[in-house]
Amino acid sequence: MxxxxxxxxxxxxxxxxxxxxxxxxxxxxxxxxxxxxxxxxxxxxxxxxxxxxxxxxxxxxxxxxxxxxxxxxxxxxxxxxxxxxxxxxxxxxxxxxxxxxxxxxxxxxxxxxxxxxxxxxxxxxxxxxxxxxxxxxxxxxxxxxxxxxxxxxxxxxxxxxxxxxxxxxxxxxxxxxxxxxxxxxxxxxxxxxxxxxxxxxxxxxxxxxxxxxxxLPPAVATTPLHPVTCFFLQESALDDVHRAVAEELGVAFPGSDLLGWVPRWASLAMGRANTTVWVYRRRDRHAKIWDHAGAMLLFEEVGGVVTDVDGRAIDLLAGRILTGNFGFVAAPAEAHPAVLKAVHNVLRAQGRTDLLGAN
Known part of the structure; x- marks a missing residue:
């Protein structure tokens, strides 16, 4: 290269x-x-x-x-x-x-x-x-x-x-x-x-x-999408929200079930999954930079879009803890708006508007 x-x-x-x-x-x-x-x-x-x-x-x-x-x-x-x-x-x-x-x-x-x-x-x-x-x-x-x-x-x-x-x-x-x-x-x-x-x-x-x-070939927005997540192993996240988002999108859940975030980004880059959603239990929970920086680039370089739950780009200048963002939504560019909308719909339907930022 x-x-x-x-x-x-x-x-x-x-x-x-x-x-x-x-x-x-x-x-x-x-x-x-x-x-x-x-x-x-x-x-x-x-x-x-x-x-x-x-x-x-x-x-x-x-x-x-x-x-x-x-x-x-x-x-x-x-x-x-x-x-x-x-x-x-x-x-x-x-x-x-x-x-x-x-x-x-x-x-x-x-x-x-x-x-x-x-x-x-x-x-x-x-x-x-x-x-x-x-x-x-x-x-x-x-x-x-x-x-x-x-x-x-x-x-x-x-x-x-x-x-x-x-x-x-x-x-x-x-x-x-x-x-x-x-x-x-x-x-x-x-x-x-x-x-x-x-x-x-x-x-x-x-x-x-x-x-x-x-x-690696371009990320493709298949129908249905293929998610990657970590199910029932991380106390920081809302499994019920993740499951409901999958149901709203009509996709299998949990799909690829991986504990580590870096293997999840790798699976997205390699096309063995093409979307991930991560909603923390509280707005004051945030990701750590070493779990995502670099590994996210692999997915972005095949055409993936990575934002937080509010639809904002990930701010890697925020510090060791990514306090400028809440959660993650990642999908191929053409599918990302629909996945983000599904996350917002589920949070509203479950009465968790406290987890929605000012949009």
């Missing part, structure tokens, strides 16, 4: 490939060192910590003037020397001192913690890298679908996206049926998806070269 961001894309792909290998090395472990986050937002594993350290050290070495935003912080490692050593040893065993292009590791366990904490920034103007080292940590713990998400945002605009789905077949784009948490690639190849704004989205296996990448 020839674009002004060719260097950024090449480096990010090489680093994400190595991160995917690291995740695959940790995946079979029964004990992945999972600890609950202080903010009660789910578990974090040695894989999450090690991958964020790898992503940050490598991309910071290549682009030292850029800002870095990541999901994890090193507080648990600083208070648990045994866990810290496990993360450090994981980096050494899976990446080590091998001479690999663009791959850089922290120099010590202390430097590793500092590197992870280098991502505790808020996004703003300029060049900002955003990392989700493992999206779908709960499913990763079960050896089910998960993803690694890397995005470059420039002045609030998604510009480069690289996503690894180590358990998802790259041939899914040519297959029928839904993708679920336990849709495991029987060949073990896994998928790498990438995009540069204005230059399309592509997929290949993690083991292949860039020359084998296939451009």
């Amino acid at each position: 020839d674009s002004p961001y060719r260097r950024e894309l090449e480096v990010a792909i090489r680093v994400v490939e190595q991160a995917a290998r690291l995740s695959q090395a940790v995946l079979p472990d029964t004990d992945k060192g999972a600890v609950e986050k202080d903010n009660h937002l789910g578990p974090v594993t040695i894989g999450d910590f090690a991958i964020q350290a790898l992503l940050t050290a490598s991309l910071h070495a290549a682009f030292p003037d850029d800002v870095f935003v990541g999901e994890e912080d090193a507080s648990a490692l600083r208070t648990d020397p045994v866990l810290c050593d496990r993360v450090w040893q994981t980096l050494q065993k899976t990446v080590g001192t091998a001479s690999l292009p663009d791959i850089v590791l922290p120099t010590s366990p202390a430097d590793m913690c500092d590197t992870i904490d280098h991502c505790q920034n808020a996004p703003g103007p300029g060049r900002v890298w955003v990392f989700d080292p493992i999206d779908g940590t709960k499913t990763f713990l079960r050896r089910e679908m998960y993803a690694i998400n890397v995005a470059l945002i420039v002045d609030g605009q998604q510009t480069v996206a690289v996503v690894a789905c180590p358990l998802l077949s790259p041939d899914a784009v040519m297959e029928a049926g839904v993708i679920t948490n336990d849709s495991i690639d029987p060949t073990g190849r896994g998928s790498l998806l990438f995009a540069v704004k204005g230059h399309g989205a592509y997929v290949r296996s993690l083991s292949e070269t860039q020359a084998t990448a296939r451009r």
Whole structure:
């Protein structure tokens, strides 16, 4: 792919490939060192910590003037020397001192913690890298679908996206049926998806070269639409609203049922679903930037439209938490107005006008 961001894309792909290998090395472990986050937002594993350290050290070495935003912080490692050593040893065993292009590791366990904490920034103007080292940590713990998400945002605009789905077949784009948490690639190849704004989205296996990448076809507004969601696993959302929207649109529900947001965006880009709706229980609940930035670009580059429930574009300058938006509505361009209207109709019918913004 020839674009002004060719260097950024090449480096990010090489680093994400190595991160995917690291995740695959940790995946079979029964004990992945999972600890609950202080903010009660789910578990974090040695894989999450090690991958964020790898992503940050490598991309910071290549682009030292850029800002870095990541999901994890090193507080648990600083208070648990045994866990810290496990993360450090994981980096050494899976990446080590091998001479690999663009791959850089922290120099010590202390430097590793500092590197992870280098991502505790808020996004703003300029060049900002955003990392989700493992999206779908709960499913990763079960050896089910998960993803690694890397995005470059420039002045609030998604510009480069690289996503690894180590358990998802790259041939899914040519297959029928839904993708679920336990849709495991029987060949073990896994998928790498990438995009540069204005230059399309592509997929290949993690083991292949860039020359084998296939451009993803345009999103099509089929009748009926094919939704992707997460059903009955997230307390933050309104399953009854999502089901009613599907009924209003005359589509199957839940369709593709995936816990992680990044695999959901990947399934939309690959055409195994073509619409998603997410309505939080309260207007003061908001998404996190690392679950969406970059991964959304994959769908947009095949012709998808992504807005919030109010029909507004997603504001990636709002901060680590996307406080400028409420929920998500995504569909092919020609179908998006009908999906958005169905969401509004259901909220009014269910007496939830408190969840509708001023339109």
